[in-house]
Amino acid sequence: MVEGARPVTGASPAPDAAGLGRARATGFLVPAMVLILVFLVVPAAWTIYLGVTNYRLTGLAAAHPEVVGLDNYTRALGDERFRTSLLLTLQFVLGSAVIGQAGLGFAIAFALRDRRGPLRRVVEGFVLLSWILPSSVVAFLWIALLDRDAGTLNALLGIPGTAWLLDHPMLSIIVFNTWRGTAFSMMLYAAALENVPRSHLETARLAGASTWQQLRDVVFPRIRGHVLTNLLLISLWTFNDFAPFLITAGGPEQRSEILPVYVYKVALSGGELGFGAAISFVMLLINLVIALVYLRMLGRRKESA
Amino acid sequence: MSAITMRELTKVYPGGVRALDALDLEIADGEFFALLGPSGCGKTTLLRTIAGLEVASGGSVRIGERDVTNLPPGKRDVAMVFQDYALFPHMTVRDNIAYPLRIKKVDRRSRGSKAADTADELGLSGLLERRPGQLSGGQQQRVALARAMACHPQVFLLDEPLSNLDARLRLEARTFLKRLQRELGVTTVFVTHDQAEALALADRIAVMEGGRIRQVGTPTEVFRRPANTFVAGFIGSTPMNLIDARVRGDELSVARAGLPLPDDARGQVTDGERLVYGIRPEYLDYSPTAVPGALTGEVVVVENLGSVSLVSLDVPGEDTEETGPGRTSVQVVVAEGGEPEPGDTGWAVPRPGRSLLYRDGNLVTAAATAGVPAPRADAAARS
Numbered sequence: 109m110v111e112g113a114r115p116v117t118g119a120s121p122a123p124d125a126a127g128l129g130r131a132r133a134t135g136f137l138v139p140a141m142v143l144i145l146v147f148l149v150v151p152a153a154w155t156i157y158l159g160v161t162n163y164r165l166t167g168l169a170a171a172h173p174e175v176v177g178l179d180n181y182t183r184a185l186g187d188e189r190f191r192t193s194l195l196l197t198l199q200f201v202l203g204s205a206v207i208g209q210a211g212l213g214f215a216i217a218f219a220l221r222d223r224r225g226p227l228r229r230v231v232e233g234f235v236l237l238s239w240i241l242p243s244s245v246v247a248f249l250w251i252a253l254l255d256r257d258a259g260t261l262n263a264l265l266g267i268p269g270t271a272w273l274l275d276h277p278m279l280s281i282i283v284f285n286t287w288r289g290t291a292f293s294m295m296l297y298a299a300a301l302e303n304v305p306r307s308h309l310e311t312a313r314l315a316g317a318s319t320w321q322q323l324r325d326v327v328f329p330r331i332r333g334h335v336l337t338n339l340l341l342i343s344l345w346t347f348n349d350f351a352p353f354l355i356t357a358g359g360p361e362q363r364s365e366i367l368p369v370y371v372y373k374v375a376l377s378g379g380e381l382g383f384g385a386a387i388s389f390v391m392l393l394i395n396l397v398i399a400l401v402y403l404r405m406l407g408r409r410k411e412s413a
Numbered sequence: 414m415s416a417i418t419m420r421e422l423t424k425v426y427p428g429g430v431r432a433l434d435a436l437d438l439e440i441a442d443g444e445f446f447a448l449l450g451p452s453g454c455g456k457t458t459l460l461r462t463i464a465g466l467e468v469a470s471g472g473s474v475r476i477g478e479r480d481v482t483n484l485p486p487g488k489r490d491v492a493m494v495f496q497d498y499a500l501f502p503h504m505t506v507r508d509n510i511a512y513p514l515r516i517k518k519v520d521r522r523s524r525g526s527k528a529a530d531t532a533d534e535l536g537l538s539g540l541l542e543r544r545p546g547q548l549s550g551g552q553q554q555r556v557a558l559a560r561a562m563a564c565h566p567q568v569f570l571l572d573e574p575l576s577n578l579d580a581r582l583r584l585e586a587r588t589f590l591k592r593l594q595r596e597l598g599v600t601t602v603f604v605t606h607d608q609a610e611a612l613a614l615a616d617r618i619a620v621m622e623g624g625r626i627r628q629v630g631t632p633t634e635v636f637r638r639p640a641n642t643f644v645a646g647f648i649g650s651t652p653m654n655l656i657d658a659r660v661r662g663d664e665l666s667v668a669r670a671g672l673p674l675p676d677d678a679r680g681q682v683t684d685g686e687r688l689v690y691g692i693r694p695e696y697l698d699y700s701p702t703a704v705p706g707a708l709t710g711e712v713v714v715v716e717n718l719g720s721v722s723l724v725s726l727d728v729p730g731e732d733t734e735e736t737g738p739g740r741t742s743v744q745v746v747v748a749e750g751g752e753p754e755p756g757d758t759g760w761a762v763p764r765p766g767r768s769l770l771y772r773d774g775n776l777v778t779a780a781a782t783a784g785v786p787a788p789r790a791d792a793a794a795r796s
Contacts, residue, residue, distance in 0.1 A: 307499035310466050315513035315564070316487025325512070329503040 152392075158385035165379035173382065180386035189362065190387065193370040197347060199278060200285070200366050205346035208286030210339055213293025218327075221301045232294070239291035247354035250284050254355075273356055277364035281352035288351065293338055300334035301327070333406060340402035344395055367391055415567035415600045416442045417463060421472035424458050424624075432458040434624035435472065440602060440617075442477075445594045447615035448604045451647070455624040456604045457572060463602060464570050465489050476567055487516075492561035493570040496577060498553045500545035506532065506556050507541040513564040531559045535593075551582050558590075562597070569594075571603035575610055587613055608648045612636060620644045637767075642689060642774045651694045651723055654743050655771070656708075657730060658690035665690060665770075668708050668728040668741060672763060677778045678770045689771040694744040696767035699724060700760040701753060707760035708743050712753045722752045726759055 124133065159180055163173035184190045216235065220228045238246070253260045254272040262268050272280050304327055312322045328335070350368045352358075358365035358373060365373070367387070375384025417440040424433040432455045440446045448456035461467040463474055465486035473482045481489045492513070500509050507528050508515075514524035532538055535555045545553055554574070561569055574590060575583045591614050594601050605611050611618045612632040619629045620643075628640040639645035645653040658667040660682045665672045667690045674682070682688065700707065710728035724747050730739035745761045753759050770777040 305497065305499065307495035307497055308501065310464075310486070311493070311495065311499040311560075312512075312516075313466070314464060314486045314491065314493050315516045317516045321516060326501065329501070 155385045155388055158382050159389045160386070161382045163382040163385075165376070165381055167379075169382075176382070180383045181390070183383065184387055184390060189365075190370065192362065193365050193367050196278065196364065197366040200282060200349075200352070201343055201346045203278075203282040204285035205289070205342040206339060208282060209289045209293045209342050209346075210335070212286060213290045213295075213338075214297045216290070216294045217297035217301055218323075220298070235291045235294055238287055239289065243351045243354060246288060247351065250280075250355050254280060274360050277356045277360060281356055281364050281366075284355060285346060285349065285352065289342060289346070293342060296334060296338050297331070300331040303334075304330045336402050336406050340399060343398050343402075347395060347398065348391070415477045416440060416475075417568060417600060417602070418475040419459075419463075419472065420475075422459070422462065422469055422474060423471035424455075424462055424467055425470045431624050433462065433469075436624070436626060438619060438626060438629065440600060442600055443598045444600055445591070445614060445616045446600075446602045447611035447618040448602065448621060449608060449611040449618050449647075450606065450621035452606060454621040456606075456621050458624075459621070460493075460570050460572055460602060460604045463568070464491055464493050466493075489568075490566050491568040491570055492564065492566040493572065494554075494557045494561050494574060496573040498545075498557035498577070500553055500556055500560075502545055505542050505544060506537065506548070509545065509556055510559045510563050512560060517564065527563055528559070531563045532556075534562075535559050550578050551586060554578065554586060555589075558593070567600065569599055569601040571601065573605060574603055575605070576607070590614060609650055612648070620647060638769065638776065638778075639691070640776050642691070642771050645691050645769070645771070649693060649695075651744055651746065653691050653693050654697070656690045656692075656728075656741055656743065658688050658770070660684055660686045660688065668710070668730065668743070670706070670708050672706055672708075672768070673765075675768050675770055676766065681777050682770070682772075686772075688777065689774075691769040691771055692763050692767065694723060694746045696764045697743070697745040697761040698764065699745045699747045699751060699753070700762060701751075701757065702760070704760050704762055707762040709758065709760045710743065712755050712757045712759050713742070715752055715755060717752075718746075720749055722747045722749070724753060724759065726761060 126133075128136070158173075160175055160177060161173040162169045162176045162179075164170045216231065220231060241249075251273075252258075256262070256269060256271040256274070259272070261272065262270050308326045308330070309322055312326050317325065348368055349366075350372070352364060352366060353369045353372065356364040358369040368391075371384050371387050371391070374387065375381050378384075417438075419436060419438045422433050422436045422438075423431070425431050434455075436455075436459070448459055450456045458467060462469050463476075465481065465484060465488075469482055473480055475481065476489060476491070501512070504512070507525065510528040510531055511519075511524040514527060519527070529538070529541060532541055535558060537552065537555055537559060540548060540552060540556075545556065548556065554577070571590075575586055578586055587610065594614075603614070612635075615632060617629060617631055618635050620627045620635060622643055628635055628644045630638075630640075635644060635648050639648055639653065642655055645655060656667055658665050658672075660666075660674070661671070662684060663674060665674050665688075672690070697708075703709070708726065708728050710726040712724055713727045714723075714725040716723040716725075724745045726743045726745060728741055728743050730741040743761055745759070747753070
């Protein structure tokens with residue numbers, strides 16, 4: 109398909125930097141293109157198609173799905189459970205990604221900026237460990253930590269019987285996700301802070317600037333692009349994160365049912381694949397909006413600079 | 414009154430590097446003072462310790478009447494211009510200059526007019542709304558100076574102020590800097606590795622090596638009478654000729670030639686003693702014909718330096734037990750018109766009163782007429 113769209117030119121010297129020529133460059137690209145097509149484009153198109161059908165996991169509609177137009181979408185927008193879930197997701201993204209991961213990650217990176225040696229390595233090691241452990245292991249650890257009767261946290265605080273997961277399900281998964289994902293922000297900010305010239309910070313210090321004033325006047329203007337990129341990535345990741353399901357399963361009473369969990373329950377537990385696909389598509393649109401907002405802010409930065 | 418006094422100032426970095434080694438130094442009020450030395454000699458550490466950006470490991474720093482050794486940089490009333498100028502790229506020139514005033518909570522209107530006044534003084538008036546990225550190197554440097562001046566500190570600290578400018582601009586900036594310092598009369602310390610820059614700008618120079626000060630003096634003193642062979646080799650666009658010599662009676666045998674003993678050294682040396690004879694290439698006169706009391710040898714290299722040429726003579730070395738008769742090179746500055754050709758035989762005559770003798774690397778001087786005047790007396794004489 110790609111070859112057909114781009115006719116191979118003759119023996120003229122390759123104009124590209126690597127000297128591959130169009131034919132060989134295309135040859136290198138094709139395998140990747142095929143993979144992207146098969147595993148990304150087709151399923152995405154398929155989801156969009158499913159979203160306008162009444163396709164189900166079982167029953168009559170599983171064999172003969174019918175196109176129902178925008179019914180799934182109108183139903184979702186009118187659904188109290190969907191709207192609650194959307195609200196919870198926004199809380200989750202704001203609390204655990206923007207405030208939790210980005211805030212904590214920056215704080216650790218800034219605190220360690222001039223440190224070398226064992227302290228830095230130990231802190232970074234622990235933070236990274238929470239990031240690279242498999243979700244299932246991590247989920248088990250957190251359930252063990254927060255358990256009502258035998259939980260480590262209650263034992264540490266001396267308040268046995270506090271049901272964190274039942275009484276504070278959103279707080280629990282927000283803290284969990286903050287812990288889980290801080291490493292990425294920390295590493296990104298640590299690299300970004302290397303770009304802040306020492307002399308700029310020292311000029312501010314010589315003028316008598318406090319730490320907060322140094323951050324405001326020297327550090328943040330310098331790393332604004334890094335901050336926005338970081339927020340964009342972790343917002344999207346958190347928005348689509350399914351790991352909280354492993355801890356609270358969306359409960360109790362759907363009080364921690366963020367959108368990925370909601371989709372999972374509707375589509376797989378409830379069997380309504382068509383409706384689930386429609387919600388997935390809505391999530392995709394929300395992701396796009398988030399991405400566009402951040403990219404817009406990044407673009408404005410470039411104009412002003 | 415904002416003299417700077419350092420007593421036994423020591424800085425040891427983690428890992429044991431001793432950047433400043435029990436250093437004593439006084440910089441007079443209003444003085445333009447250079448810290449000069451090769452890289453790694455501790456000059457930048459000294460500047461940063463005065464600023465408070467490095468914490469001294471021992472000793473004290475006083476600015477005027479205040480002991481600032483343990484004060485944070487913001488409380489020392491000093492301003493520093495960094496080598497890269499450290500202008501904030503997201504702020505206009507006006508905001509950059511006014512930044513220290515903003516931190517000191519001066520209200521917007523008066524800090525704006527203060528910034529404009531300072532910019533006027535430095536010829537930046539049309540550029541107030543520009544960003545640093547839109548300025549030339551020389552303009553950026555003046556913005557950095559304006560920012561340092563705007564809050565009227567007691568002391569200016571300049572880290573390699575001219576090194577980021579191209580050669581032509583550097584001369585211009587050098588003159589500008591010297592005039593500015595004279596007009597402001599603020600105690601100014603600058604760091605440089607360029608001896609020409611230090612000689613041209615400073616009222617006094619401290620030549621540093623290995624965390625210690627090897628000589629403090631006016632440019633004339635360090636140029637004419639380097640206190641040791643390190644300073645002798647470091648100062649001057651062409652390094653001083655340092656040649657093995659031996660005392661023979663009233664004379665000095667240098668490169669098989671008999672030269673008169675320097676006045677200073679009379680009575681300070683013993684017959685047969687081995688010393689190092691120092692003479693600047695500028696203080697040797699070239700002669701194409703034989704003259705008494707001259708170093709002689711074959712011309713090997715002639716380097717054109719514009720109005721003068723630097724001629725290298727290949728002269729015989731002093732015959733010693735260890736090395737035997739060797740060869741050594743003597744450089745002579747020759748005025749235009751008189752340049753020899755390589756292969757010629759030439760004679761180099763030391764000018765009277767300009768030759769120096771070093772024993773174990775240190776200048777041999779008459780104790781009574783101790784050559785280098787005390788810095789304090791010198792500072793008083795100027796003011």
